[in-house]
Amino acid sequence: MSEDKLKPLRERIDAIDRQMLDLLNQRARIAQEVGHVKAETNAPVFRPEREAQVLRSVAERNPGPLHANDVQTIFREIMSACRALEKRVTVAYLGPVGTFSEQAVYQQFGRAIEGMPCTSIDDVFRAAEAGTADFGVVPIENSSEGVINRTLDLLLQTTLIISGEIGLPVHHSLMTKSGTMDGVQRICAHSQALAQCQRWLNQHCPKIERQAVTSNAEAARMASSDPGIAAIASDIAGQEYNLQIVQAHIQDDPHNRTRFAVIGNLHTAPSGKDQTSIVLSVPNKAGAVYNLLAPLAKHGVSMSRFESRPARTGTWEYYFYVDIEGHALDEKVAKALSELKENAAYFKVLGSYPLSS
């Protein structure tokens, strides 16, 4: 009987679970002590650099057979629960529940937080600026659709800084109440999702009307009460609204990813593998952009991203959003930044933070 063979194995698992439970609570008690030390000096509870180091180190030391990603997910939640004993942080994001922004929040902070769904990117910034949320999470760019202009514009104006980044794989599913397309007259999704699934939709549902709505989660909500509507959304949003999957992974690019920024008042310390985001502009004259970036090459600092946005002056001037490798406190980065600042008409460091894995 296989049950006879299972019994001793399960007893061993029970014994290990008891040890793990004990160890987890030992860890939690130390985190509480850390919390007391921080409270004495009013030091911030959430330390993205420390959490990034812990996650990197468990992935590097992981002997298997558990996958490194799965081990990181487990430790992410352990740290989240320990952090919540020090303080449960409130995180604002673009709602409603079930959006990719919400998934990004959990990927960065774990589940032991207070989520604050907002109705717009502007509201996320406002919540973090007003202090009703400790942090905000906003989308910056999608690998197939490009940058989120509203976020870039608001980053320019805000006093908040970027304390972390999150890279989230974005998979879209086509879902309905019944799990079939029978009787479906409309496919609803956010305009970005419709664009990211355009080829698949043209090929498989060319005759069905498409309607852009405020979010994929809103599309899922609509589909849950109307059998004539199919939604494109994440599987999590589908579960939230009791939908069945008609077809999974319909996004045209299988490697579709969205990058999110964690915004707040926290200056993240160096973690050893960091990135710095800056925004600058130059006077509108020949060679200006080339000269502007010369200090990066001079100090051996690599640039990982370069985006331009027209300044709203109507004079063909641009703001350049540049990501560079390293932390603003690293010596060569600090030197390059101070020279960049000298040549720029406008210059702002948006923040230094750990590179997302």
Ligand SMILES: O=C(O)C(=O)C[C@]1(C(=O)O)C=C[C@@H](O)C=C1
């Ligand atoms: O090391 C700290 O500063 C802690 O508060 C502990 C801990 C952890 O559980 O490992 C929890 C929260 C911080 O964001 C970082 C790490």
